Amino acid sequence: MPDEGSYESTSAPWPAELRVFKEEGRLEIDFSDGRTCSLPAEYLRVESPSAEVQGHxxxxxxxxxxxxxxxxxxxxxxxxxxxxxxxxxxxxxxxYSWAYLRELGDTHAERWAAYQAALLYRGLSRDA
Incomplete structure (x- = not known):
């Protein structure tokens, strides 16, 4: 059974509306608890829940x-x-489960900082 604070909890907020801003490259989500998350496409891509990105x-x-x-x-x-x-x-x-999207919104600053540090450490760039 998930912890009360777990994002996989059945009481976790659900998206009320999703909006894609293709030219700006972002996804905006309004959750049922009133929170809105604006997630850049680059962030969503590098944090993809796929096995290709997350491994096993x-x-x-x-x-x-x-x-x-x-x-x-x-x-x-x-x-x-x-x-x-x-x-x-x-x-x-x-x-991207609703819970994972909410987690990405709630942890955006920390995850983004960790991603940028990992790029720097490996001598990689956000540019192609």
Missing amino acids: GPSQKKIVSGRRHVKIEAVEPVGHYAVRIVFDDKHDTGI
Whole structure:
């Protein structure tokens, strides 16, 4: 059973509305508890829940570089619990649950700082 604070909890806020801003490269989500998250396409791409990015455990996570200008081509529903985001670099294998999208919104600053530090450490760039 998930912890009370877990994002997989059945009481976790659900998206009330999703908006894609293709030219700006971001996804905006209004949640049922009144919180709005604005998630850049690049951030969504480098934090994709796909095995290609996440590997099969925390120690296998890949650092995806060169995605500064990635855009969202489509957002497709997956049942009642998630969406698949299709990016213009043809990545489309991540299934973003509502809980994961909320987690990405709530932890954006920390995750983004960690991503930028990982790029710097590896001598990689956000540019292609």
